[in-house]
Amino acid sequence: MHHAATAAAATVPGEATRRYLAALRDRGPLTIDRSTAPTRHKRYPGAPRIVLPWPTSPDRTGLSAVGELLRELLGVARLIWFHQVDDTGRPVGGPPVLLLGRPAPSGGALYPIEAYLAVGGPETAGLYHYDPVHHLLERVRDGDHRAALAGIPDVAPAVRPDVVLVLSAVFWRSMFKYGDLGYRLVCQETGVLLAQALAVGERLGMTGEIRLRFADPRLDRLLGLDGRREGALAVLVLELPDGPVRPGRPVDPGDPPPAVPESTPAPRRMPPGGAAAALHEATRNAAPPTREVPGATSPGGAPAAREATEFALPPAPAVRLADGVPYRASPPVGFRPVPLAADTLAAVLAAAAGPYPSDLARDAPATELYLLALRVGGLRPGAYRYDRERRVLCRVAGESAVAGVLGGRLLPNTRIALPGAAAALIPAGDPLAGVPRHGDRWYRMQQIETGLLLQRATLAAAALGLTARIHSDGANETTDRVLGLAGTSRRSLSFLCIGTPRAGGPALARPIPAGPRKGGGHPQITYGRQC
Numbered sequence: 055m056h057h058a059a060t061a062a063a064a065t066v067p068g069e070a071t072r073r074y075l076a077a078l079r080d081r082g083p084l085t086i087d088r089s090t091a092p093t094r095h096k097r098y099p100g101a102p103r104i105v106l107p108w109p110t111s112p113d114r115t116g117l118s119a120v121g122e123l124l125r126e127l128l129g130v131a132r133l134i135w136f137h138q139v140d141d142t143g144r145p146v147g148g149p150p151v152l153l154l155g156r157p158a159p160s161g162g163a164l165y166p167i168e169a170y171l172a173v174g175g176p177e178t179a180g181l182y183h184y185d186p187v188h189h190l191l192e193r194v195r196d197g198d199h200r201a202a203l204a205g206i207p208d209v210a211p212a213v214r215p216d217v218v219l220v221l222s223a224v225f226w227r228s229m230f231k232y233g234d235l236g237y238r239l240v241c242q243e244t245g246v247l248l249a250q251a252l253a254v255g256e257r258l259g260m261t262g263e264i265r266l267r268f269a270d271p272r273l274d275r276l277l278g279l280d281g282r283r284e285g286a287l288a289v290l291v292l293e294l295p296d297g298p299v300r301p302g303r304p305v306d307p308g309d310p311p312p313a314v315p316e317s318t319p320a321p322r323r324m325p326p327g328g329a330a331a332a333l334h335e336a337t338r339n340a341a342p343p344t345r346e347v348p349g350a351t352s353p354g355g356a357p358a359a360r361e362a363t364e365f366a367l368p369p370a371p372a373v374r375l376a377d378g379v380p381y382r383a384s385p386p387v388g389f390r391p392v393p394l395a396a397d398t399l400a401a402v403l404a405a406a407a408g409p410y411p412s413d414l415a416r417d418a419p420a421t422e423l424y425l426l427a428l429r430v431g432g433l434r435p436g437a438y439r440y441d442r443e444r445r446v447l448c449r450v451a452g453e454s455a456v457a458g459v460l461g462g463r464l465l466p467n468t469r470i471a472l473p474g475a476a477a478a479l480i481p482a483g484d485p486l487a488g489v490p491r492h493g494d495r496w497y498r499m500q501q502i503e504t505g506l507l508l509q510r511a512t513l514a515a516a517a518l519g520l521t522a523r524i525h526s527d528g529a530n531e532t533t534d535r536v537l538g539l540a541g542t543s544r545r546s547l548s549f550l551c552i553g554t555p556r557a558g559g560p561a562l563a564r565p566i567p568a569g570p571r572k573g574g575g576h577p578q579i580t581y582g583r584q585c
Contacts, residue, residue, distance in 0.1 A: 068489040070329075070336035071497045075485060077234050077329035079531075090230050092321035094165045097185055101192035101314045104178070108189055117178065119258045119294060120171065120217055121189070126254040126379055127247055128169055128186040130154050134563045136386075143387035143470055155563060156186070158250045158509070159384050159524060161239040166227035167247055168284065170277055172199040172218040181277070183316075194278060194314045202276060204291055215291035221247055222279060222286045226321040229330065237330035239526065241498050242548060244287045245505025250379070251290055252410060253513055257376035259295030264288060264412040266499050267492075270338040281338060282331070283323045288502060336494035363449035365433055370400035370445075371518075378516030383563050384523040387470060389553030393429040394476035398518050400445065402552065405514035406479065406507040407442040420488065420500040421507060421547060424537050426478040428456055437537055450538045462532025468525040468549075475553040476520075479511050480533065484543040504547045511550060521555040524548060 106121030125131055132155035138146045156165060169184040171191065179198040182191035203218040221244050228236030248264050255262050266288055273289070274281040324331040407423055414420065423440040425447060427433050437451035451458070460472060472478060481504045488496030512522040528549025534540050 067493045068486050070333045070494045071485055071489065074234065074237075074329040074333040074497070078238070081233065081235070084231075084233050086231050088230075090226075090322065092224065092227055092230070092319075093317075094227065095185070095187050096168060096183075096224065097187075097317040098183055098192040098194055098314045099317055101183070101194055103185075104182070104191040104193070106189050106191065116175075116294065116296060117173070117191075119260065119296075120173070121191075122258060123251060123254050123260070123292075124169060124171075124184045124186075125189060126157050127250055128156060128158075128165070128167065128184060129189055130187055131157055131566055132563050133566055139387060140466075143467070157379060157382070158243075158246055159382070159512070160243055160246075161228060161236075161524075161526070162231055164227045164231065166224050166236075166240045167243055167287075168222045168224060170194075170220040170222065172203050172220075174198045174200055174214075174216070192314070199276065203273070203289065216294040217292040219251065219290040219292060220273070220277060220286050221288045221290070222277065222284050224284045224321050225324045225330075225334070226283070229324060230322075234328055234330040235526075237324075237334060238501055241287065241501035242505035242508070242524075242526075245502035245507075246509040247505075248288055248290060248502065249375075249410075249506040249509035249513070253375035253510075254379060255292060257374070260292050262290050262292045262411060264290055264410065264414075266502060267413050267495075280323075282334070283321060285334065285338070287498065333494060333497060337498045365438070365447040365449070367400040367403070367445050367447065368397045370404045371397060373401050373405055373514045373517050375405060375510060375513040375517065378513035378518075380565065382512055382516040383521060383555075385471070385521050385553075385555055387467075387556070389471065389474040389476070389521070389551070390556050391429065391474045392476065392554035393431050394520070394553070396431045396433060398520070399425075399430050399433075399477060401518060402479070402511050402514045402520075403440050403442075404445065406511035407440060408510070410506065410510075414499060414503070417488070417491070420496075420503040421481045421483040422544075423507070424450070424480040424482055424546070426455060426459060426480060426536075427476075428473075428478075429476050439537075451536055455536050458536040459528065459533050462530050463527065464530075465525070465527045468527055468551075471523065471525060471551045472528070475551040477552050478528065479508070479550040479552060480529070480537065481507060481547045482537065482539060482544050483547055485545065486543065501547070508548055508550050511552070515552050519554075520552055522550055522552045524550050 104117065106124070107118055134153040134155045135150055136153050137150045138148055140146050171182045171184060173179065173182065180193040181195040181199045182193050185192055200218050201214050203220065204215050223240040223244065225237065225240060228239050232239060252262060268289060270281060270286060273286045277286060279285055324334065403423065423442065425438045425440055427435055427438060433447070435453045435456065436449055437455040438447035438449050440447055456472070460469065483500055485497055485500060488499065492499060508524055515522045526548055529546035531540070533546045533549070537546065539545055
């Protein structure tokens with residue numbers, strides 16, 4: 055009876071989102087059973103393989119360019135020398151450890167996102183899975199699937215794209231540790247990787263567009279995914295700098311799922327009956343309703359009524375986001391308390407809030423940006439709303455804002471990081487605003503945009519010599535009260551601390567050096583624990 059009532063409620067647009075938000079609000083301590091943790095990558099052991107150049111190739115065209123893009127997204131590309139510390143930054147003793155890391159941040163270093171690629175060409179046409187550990191492509195289906203994948207979004211591209219990249223989530227990789235919160239984290243991480251892909255792709259001469267509106271069941275079937283253990287969350291269509299790829303053998307979208315089996319044991323599915331599983335099912339089948347949903351407003355929401363003081367930001371220096379990719383690292387024990395120049399802040403905010411190519415471009419932004427200023431040159435400490443059109447900061451709270459946020463429910467590492475940071479960037483939005491048009495899928499779209507703007511801010515900060523780290527626990531009801539969001543339909547969605555990296559610290563990250571193995575490809579590396 056309970057499951058029937060839940061299923062019926064989930065068919066009402068917005069109800070699955072409301073239930074999920076309530077579950078996150080009321081969640082208690084989690085018991086983590088690490089024996090259920092899945093591997094942090096998957097493989098198709100019996101699939102034909104294409105070994106990609108490591109780390110780069112002078113010929114940045116075709117699959118060489120695609121390989122470099124994938125390596126900068128998900129590749130095991132960093133060595134991290136790490137002295138172990140606890141959540142307060144204190145050494146726990148023992149020898150340092152050598153970890154393997156990836157270019158983009160991941161909640162808990164769990165890496166729940168997988169990448170699939172559809173390419174053409176008479177010899178290479180196929181649907182591939184990217185193996186990040188061995189830096190190669192595994193062909194899971196023959197034939198040219200680009201048109202089939204690109205035709206799934208509502209608005210198909212005018213021409214067949216050179217490459218179609220699909221990002222999927224293995225949900226249990228995050229949910230075994232974070233429970234229902236893991237679903238929010240994988241959606242945000244998808245946005246992080248989309249921002250990374252656009253930045254790296256621009257450096258490689260690629261152009262792309264993000265697609266978030268597509269028929270999940272059909273796309274999952276093309277990829278051979280069940281949609282509940284692993285499901286597609288985003289599509290990125292790409293044009294390569296060397297022009298169109300010659301088409302391969304076209305395929306019927308009704309072809310059966312891939313015959314090549316993936317590695318075992320398979321991860322668990324999302325717990326049935328849970329709030330995250332119900333929300334994901336609603337997003338998979340969401341169709342825009344024809345009536346308004348109570349409580350829904352415009353995506354950005356109205357500005358806070360108590361805004362009074364405005365601060366006009368200086369002109370922002372030009373920043374190429376890809377320049378921040380090699381230097382991005384999440385500081386494990388906070389920041390040096392060094393002031394941030396106002397023009398540097400302007401560049402970070404402009405990068406975060408700028409337009410991006412997407413099938414959501416016709417909609418109002420799904421998020422708005424708030425800033426907690428601690429030490430910014432010429433700017434009084436306090437909380438501000440960023441007006442992305444005029445590029446000004448509107449003051450919403452005074453100097454007590456930082457103390458107010460610190461009075462909320464924060465983890466120990468956030469309490470260490472925030473006082474030393476120069477500023478904190480806080481995306482906010484109404485999780486029900488887009489339901490009238492997008493159904494419950496709006497939640498997923500909004501969280502993906504949140505991750506995208508956070509990563510753009512992070513890359514801009516890294517390119518300018520700063521560092522940044524996401525502290526998801528900073529988005530809470532106390533922060534909402536400080537920002538003036540309490541009592542409105544909007545809420546904080548995440549929390550990014552930005553500042554100057556410590557001169558010394560417990561971690562040192564370096565790229566894995568080139569060293570071609572016999573037969574080409576990447577150097578021979580023994581892969582252990584990843585970070």
